[in-house]
Every structure is written in structure tokens, then in C-alpha cells.
Amino acid sequence: MAQKITIEPVTRIEGHGKVTVHLDDNMNVDQTRLHIVEFRGFERFIQGRPYWEAPVHVQRLCGICPVSHHLAAAKALDVIVGAGTGEGLTPTGEKMRRLMHYGQIFQSHSLHFFHLCSPDFLFGYDADPEKRNVVGVVNEFPELATQAVMMRKYGQEVINYTAGKKIHGTGAIPGGINKNLPVEERDLLLKGDDPLNADKMIEYAEGGLAVFKDIYSKNKDFIDNFAHFPSNHMSLVRKDGALDLYHGLLRAVDKDGKKILHDIDYQEYHKYIEEEVRSWSYMKFPYLREYGTDKGWYRVGPLARLNTVDFIPTPKAQAEFEKFKAHTEGKPNNHCLHTHWARLIETLHAAEMIKELLQDPDLQKDDLVTKGTKGNEGVGLIEAPRGTLFHHYKINENDQVSMCNLIVSTTNNNEPMNQSVNFVAKNMMSGQPVITEPMKNAVEIAIRAYDPCLSCATHALGKMPLEISMYGPRGEKLDNYRS
Amino acid sequence: MSDKVKFTIDGKECTGKKGQLLVDAATENGVYIPVLCHWKDVEPAASCRICTVRVNGNYITACTTTVEEGSTVENDTPEIRDMRKTIVEMLFVEGNHFCPSCEKSGDCDLQALGYLYQMMVPRFPYAFENREIQASSPKIFLDKNRCIFCKRCIRMIKDDQDRNYFAFKGRGNHLEITIDEKLAAGMTEEQAQRAMEICPVGAILRKEVGFITPIGKRKYDKVPIGSDIESQNKKGGEK
Numbered sequence: 001m002a003q004k005i006t007i008e009p010v011t012r013i014e015g016h017g018k019v020t021v022h023l024d025d026n027m028n029v030d031q032t033r034l035h036i037v038e039f040r041g042f043e044r045f046i047q048g049r050p051y052w053e054a055p056v057h058v059q060r061l062c063g064i065c066p067v068s069h070h071l072a073a074a075k076a077l078d079v080i081v082g083a084g085t086g087e088g089l090t091p092t093g094e095k096m097r098r099l100m101h102y103g104q105i106f107q108s109h110s111l112h113f114f115h116l117c118s119p120d121f122l123f124g125y126d127a128d129p130e131k132r133n134v135v136g137v138v139n140e141f142p143e144l145a146t147q148a149v150m151m152r153k154y155g156q157e158v159i160n161y162t163a164g165k166k167i168h169g170t171g172a173i174p175g176g177i178n179k180n181l182p183v184e185e186r187d188l189l190l191k192g193d194d195p196l197n198a199d200k201m202i203e204y205a206e207g208g209l210a211v212f213k214d215i216y217s218k219n220k221d222f223i224d225n226f227a228h229f230p231s232n233h234m235s236l237v238r239k240d241g242a243l244d245l246y247h248g249l250l251r252a253v254d255k256d257g258k259k260i261l262h263d264i265d266y267q268e269y270h271k272y273i274e275e276e277v278r279s280w281s282y283m284k285f286p287y288l289r290e291y292g293t294d295k296g297w298y299r300v301g302p303l304a305r306l307n308t309v310d311f312i313p314t315p316k317a318q319a320e321f322e323k324f325k326a327h328t329e330g331k332p333n334n335h336c337l338h339t340h341w342a343r344l345i346e347t348l349h350a351a352e353m354i355k356e357l358l359q360d361p362d363l364q365k366d367d368l369v370t371k372g373t374k375g376n377e378g379v380g381l382i383e384a385p386r387g388t389l390f391h392h393y394k395i396n397e398n399d400q401v402s403m404c405n406l407i408v409s410t411t412n413n414n415e416p417m418n419q420s421v422n423f424v425a426k427n428m429m430s431g432q433p434v435i436t437e438p439m440k441n442a443v444e445i446a447i448r449a450y451d452p453c454l455s456c457a458t459h460a461l462g463k464m465p466l467e468i469s470m471y472g473p474r475g476e477k478l479d480n481y482r483s
Numbered sequence: 484m485s486d487k488v489k490f491t492i493d494g495k496e497c498t499g500k501k502g503q504l505l506v507d508a509a510t511e512n513g514v515y516i517p518v519l520c521h522w523k524d525v526e527p528a529a530s531c532r533i534c535t536v537r538v539n540g541n542y543i544t545a546c547t548t549t550v551e552e553g554s555t556v557e558n559d560t561p562e563i564r565d566m567r568k569t570i571v572e573m574l575f576v577e578g579n580h581f582c583p584s585c586e587k588s589g590d591c592d593l594q595a596l597g598y599l600y601q602m603m604v605p606r607f608p609y610a611f612e613n614r615e616i617q618a619s620s621p622k623i624f625l626d627k628n629r630c631i632f633c634k635r636c637i638r639m640i641k642d643d644q645d646r647n648y649f650a651f652k653g654r655g656n657h658l659e660i661t662i663d664e665k666l667a668a669g670m671t672e673e674q675a676q677r678a679m680e681i682c683p684v685g686a687i688l689r690k691e692v693g694f695i696t697p698i699g700k701r702k703y704d705k706v707p708i709g710s711d712i713e714s715q716n717k718k719g720g721e722k
């Protein structure tokens with residue numbers, strides 16, 4: 001008797017997501033689908049608006065990583081105002097934006113791992129959900145919890161001084177930035193009172209990585225085998241192959257590390273990337289045109305980035321990167337939960353980058369904006385905390401936005417998230433007539449490895465308004481699960 | 484005969500000049516009376532009513548009334564504050580004001596008054612009028628959604644032959660601000676900048692230079708609207 005189980009997490013941030021598990025007559029999982037109701041309204045709202053409003057307007061898409069949208073939009077508009085495609089800004093303009101971005105990466109990665117995902121590892125995915133949450137971490141690992149709070153706070157201060165506000169600032173404008181970093185502000189970030197200074201943050205980031213490694217050594221089987229499947233990987237890389245989260249060329253490698261997208265200029269992304277529409281999902285499925293829908297899908301995000309780049313241009317993170325690469329003998333790492341490992345290496349890199357940038361006197365200069373010959377179209381890409389983010393705009397002769405296309409990280413990861421959820425369901429739900437809380441959490445862990453936006457708000461308190469419904473072959477409801 | 488006029492505002496002794504508008508005299512005495520349409524030395528429009536005060540018990544707009552010897556003015560009373568808050572709320576629901584993405588945010592008089600009078604949620608239903616955007620003049624982006632019909636732009640921004648760049652068209656509910664696109668093609672940068680500055684909201688935007696003032700440096704980021712006037716008051720009071 002075929003059955004359909006529906007897991008429906010109602011969320012506040014990305015509309016809502018729902019998982020349907022289709023069981024076959026033998027009660028084995030036949031197929032699993034993650035349906036995300038993606039809200040694409042911003043692409044419509046922005047039409048007719050003045051182009052310079054886009055970076056401020058479109059960032060409202062997200063409350064966790066608005067800076068990524070703010071900067072991706074600004075980068076697309078740099079092209080439109082003739083300030084070049086990444087290298088044309090003044091040193092102050094570019095470095096202030098980079099600082100903002102690394103502040104964002106630092107705070108978002110800290111939130112993602114420590115606040116949202118660490119409870120699953122520190123207590124076990126099947127631990128009592130009353131304990132398996134951020135409050136549980138505070139109670140049992142107070143030092144770690146305090147450090148995590150400080151890391152997030154520090155990242156937000158970096159954003160505050162570069163964007164003007166911790167959330168939804170206005171710093172990046174087409175062609176540059178609207179402020180520099182006065183010495184007083186720099187000193188607050190560079191050598192502020194403990195722990196809010198650059199050195200302490202590097203130390204905390206190293207500590208966080210050590211925590212993960214410790215967890216890993218104790219749970220190797222679980223972490224290695226959870227939703228582990230081969231895929232392509234895509235990210236921006238610096239011209240010399242280094243990890244660069246702010247700007248670069250677009251590269252993709254296959255599961256064995258062979259380059260399948262050869263460091264292209266992302267202004268031409270549409271020549272290489274296409275989005276597939278599937279009847280059962282509102283969210284599109286991007287793929288590399290040359291390889292088709294079956295073979296061309298890819299992962300983005302921390303794991304994909306470390307699989308794509310050749311090296312990390314800061315010493316401590318590079319040393320960790322070498323260990324990470326050695327683990328898979330230099331080949332791409334396809335273990336879903338190693339995304340957290342990669343994320344923590346990037347967190348360390350972000351802390352090192354912040355320190356490096358803060359020591360750069362260009363941040364105190366006054367030449368903030370570049371303008372050139374105006375065009376009518378521009379693409380801006382950035383490596384957002386959760387992966388490659390695309391912003392593409394066209395404007396009309398009256399300076400109004402006439403077209404906007406956004407491919408957000410979650411969309412880029414649509415197929416891999418589906419694959420992960422399917423993997424988990426097949427392994428944990430087959431042969432079972434009921435859904436237990438740990439099974440439900442396992443599905444969430446798979447999603448959270450990529451994107452906490454689907455579940456963060458509620459998971460933080462261990463209670464996700466989650467409904468699982470089980471249907472018989474004629475659509476009759478057989479069972480219902482509510483957390 | 485002296486042309487000095489003595490009067491009180493909320494009990495404070497004030498001095499003005501004969502024939503002087505109450506709103507201007509209040510400013511000189513360090514008393515803030517909010518305005519949205521008034522501009523010193525420009526023919527009053529008296530369209531916004533936010534400057535309404537009580538003079539000897541009668542409600543009247545301070546931007547059209549001259550000071551009178553011995554008069555008693557009520558300005559910052561709970562009743563008048565509430566009435567002004569009501570006006571601000573009505574202005575908010577009548578247009579389409581989305582402060583989060585508006586570049587005048589932090590520099591906008593309407594928003595600043597919303598904060599001053601602690602407007603939380605408007606008590607009136609939103610009109611959601613479908614207003615047009617006029618973007619075809621080279622220097623000005625005119626967002627009609629945000630216009631509060633103060634007429635400052637019409638009264639103040641003119642070309643060297645005294646011709647208006649801005650005008651109202653339509654009537655009643657259909658009234659809207661419009662820009663003479665042909666004439667506006669000849670507008671200078673300074674005129675465009677001036678137009679943006681005098682517009683109390685974000686209806687008139689200069690093209691291509693949005694968001695250049697960082698957060699923290701905008702007019703009302705650190706102090707509420709009217710504090711520049713009130714700080715004179717404090718200084719006066721301390722003496």
C-alpha cells in the first residue's frame with residue numbers, strides 16, 4: 001500500500017518548507033521531496049524603482065544575511081554605473097565592502113553553527129528536544145555559548161561600522177561606499193576591550209573549530225555517513241584560485257575535482273547556468289547548461305567553496321584547509337555534515353581577514369565612489385554565507401529597474417537539499433509506519449547543514465511547528481505527527 | 484512706537500516683531516512648532532495643518548497667524564500633540580510610505596514627526612492609492628507615492644524666468660504633483676539638490692546620488708526634529 005508522509009515546517013523567514021515522503025507498498029521510501037515556497041516578490045517590487053535603491057530595498061529579503069544581498073546588488077550596480085566589474089572601485093570602497101562582508105560571514109557562520117546546529121552534535125540528534133537547543137547549550141556549555149554570542153556580536157559591530165547599522169544598513173552604494181572607517185572606529189574593532197577585538201575573535205574561531213573536531217572524533221560514523229553523496233561544487237574563486245568570498249571568477253568542479261566550469265566572468269552566467277522549473281516545486285532548480293539537469297546540478301556554500309578553491313589566503317585557515325583536504329586526499333569532500341567543518345574554517349578565515357583589513361590604512365581614505373560610463377545591465381555575484389548569490393538587473397533610460405533576477409543560495413542548493421533529505425528519509429524512515437521526533441530532526445539536520453533559514457527561528461527553542469501527515473494510497477490520512 | 488510684541492507660548496514669555504508670523508517668532512524664541520509646508524520667507528500654503536496651535540483658545544495655523552500683543556499660545560499640550568499625531572498618521576495612510584527602503588529615511592520630516600509623536604500604528608486604514616512615478620526628467624526622480632502636497636516645490640523651485648518646474652494636476656482624490664519634463668530637462672544640479680532638500684518627504688529625489696549620507700550623519704539620526712530650535716531655548720533658559 002503506497003503512502004505519503006508530509007512534514008510541514010512553517011517558517012518565518014523563507015516562506016515555508018514542506019517535506020513529503022512517499023512510501024511504496026512495502027513501506028520503503030520511494031521518493032522524498034523538499035518543497036520550499038520561495039517568495040520571489042522582491043524581483044517584482046523593485047521594478048520601476050530607481051536603481052540606486054536596489055541594495056537597500058532588496059536586502060530586506062533576509063534578516064540573517066541582508067549584507068549579502070546589499071553587496072550583491074551594489075556589485076551589479078557598479079557595472080551599471082561604469083565602475084567596473086569588481087576591480088574598478090577605489091581601494092577604500094572595495095575594502096570597506098570587503099570588511100562588511102567578512103563581518104557578515106563571521107557573524108552568520110557563528111550563528112549558523114553554534115546557535116542553530118551545535119545542539120544536534122553536542123547532545124546528539126536524537127536527544128530530548130527539550131535539551132537539544134540553544135538554551136541547552138547555554139546551560140551545559142556556558143563558555144562556548146558565551147563565545148558564540150560574542151562572535152556574533154563582534155561580526156555585527158563590523159557591519160555596524162561599515163554599513164551604518166547592524167541590520168539593513170546603507171553603506172554600499174553604486175560605485176562604492178558612503179563612509180570610510182575613522183581611526184576611532186577601527187580601534188574599537190581592532191583592539192577593543194576583551195573579548196571584542198580582532199585577536200580574540202581569531203582565538204574564538206580556532207576554539208570553535210577545535211570543538212567541532214572533538215565532536216567529530218567522537219561521532220565519526222554519524223558525521224561521515226549522514227547524507228553523504230557525490231555532487232558538483234560551485235563557487236567564486238580569486239583569479240589565482242584563492243578563496244575569496246567577495247569577488248572572483250565562477251568555477252565548478254565535479255565530484256572528482258575536475259573543473260567543469262572554467263573560471264568564467266560571471267557577467268555571462270546565463271550562458272552557463274539555467275534554471276529548471278519542476279511542476280511540484282515553486283523553487284527553481286539551477287544547473288550547468290552543458291551538463292543538463294541530471295548531471296549539471298551543483299552544491300554551493302562552505303563545503304562547495306573549499307572543494308573548489310586551491311588555497312585560502314590567510315595562514316591559520318590555510319593550515320586548517322590543508323588538513324581538511326588531506327581528509328579526502330585532495331579530492332572534493334562530499335560529506336554533507338562536513339559542511340560545518342568547512343564553515344568553521346571559513347569563520348577562522350573571516351576573522352583573519354577582518355584583522356588584516358583593519359590594519360589597512362586605505363580604510364581611512366576619503367575617495368569613496370567611482371563612476372564611469374553608464375550602461376543598462378549588470379550582474380553581481382557574491383559568496384554569501386550559505387553560498388553563491390546572483391543579482392542581475394537591467395535599467396531603462398529613466399534609471400528605473402526594468403528587470404531583476406535573483407538566484408539565492410537556497411535556490412542554488414535546491415537539488416542537493418532534496419538529495420540530502422531523500423538520503424536521510426531512505427536511511428531512517430524505510431520500513432517504519434510512524435515518524436518519530438529523531439527522524440523528523442534528522443531531516444531538519446540535513447536541511448540545516450545548508451540553510452538554517454528554513455528552520456532557525458523555531459529550532460532555537462527546540463520546538464519547530466512541524467506537522468507530519470501520513471496518507472494512504474487513496475489520499476486518506478493514516479497518521480499525524482505534531483511536534 | 485515700539486514694534487515689539489510680547490506674548491506667551493505654553494507659559495513662556497516670548498517677544499516677536501509686529502507682523503511677524505507666529506511660527507517664525509516661536510523659532511526665534513527657541514520654541515519648536517512643527518511645520519511640513521511652511522518655509523521661512525516663502526508665501527504660506529497652510530496646507531498641512533501640523534503647525535496648528537491655540538491662540539487665546541482658538542485653533543489656528545501658526546504659519547499664517549501673526550503675533551499679537553498679550554496673546555496666549557498653547558503649543559506643546561497633550562491635546563495638540565495628539566492632534567498633530569493624528570495628522571501625521573493621516574499623511575502616512577494617504578500616501579505609500581515605505582521608510583525602510585526610502586533614501587530620505589533619517590532626513591525625512593514626516594518620519595521624524597512620526598517618531599516625535601510616537602506614532603506606532605496608524606489608527607486609519609491605508610488608502611493604498613496607486614500613484615505613478617515620474618522618472619523621465621534627467622535630474623529628478625519624482626515618486627508621487629510619497630508626496631504630502633505641501634507645495635514647497637511649486638512655491639520655491641523655479642527657473643530664471645520664474646517658471647515653475649513643479650505643479651499640481653487633478654483635483655480632490657486625484658490631485659498629484661507633477662514635473663514639467665521639458666522645463667526640468669534644463670534644471671541645474673543645484674536646483675535639483677535644492678528641490679530634494681526642501682521636499683519634506685522622499686517624493687523628490689536627485690537622480691543617481693542616493694544614500695550618500697551614511698547612517699549616523701543624517702539630520703534626525705541622533706536628535707529628534709526640532710531639537711536645533713529647542714536647544715536655543717535651553718541655552719536661553721539656563722542664563
Ligand code: SF4
Pocket residue numbers: 629630631632633634635636637649660681682683684686687
Ligand atoms: S513633491 Fe515634496 S515638496 Fe513637492 S508638494 Fe510633494 S511633498 Fe511637497
Ligand code: FES
Pocket residue numbers: 517518519520521528529530531532533534535544545546547
Ligand atoms: S506648516 Fe502651517 S499649515 Fe503646514
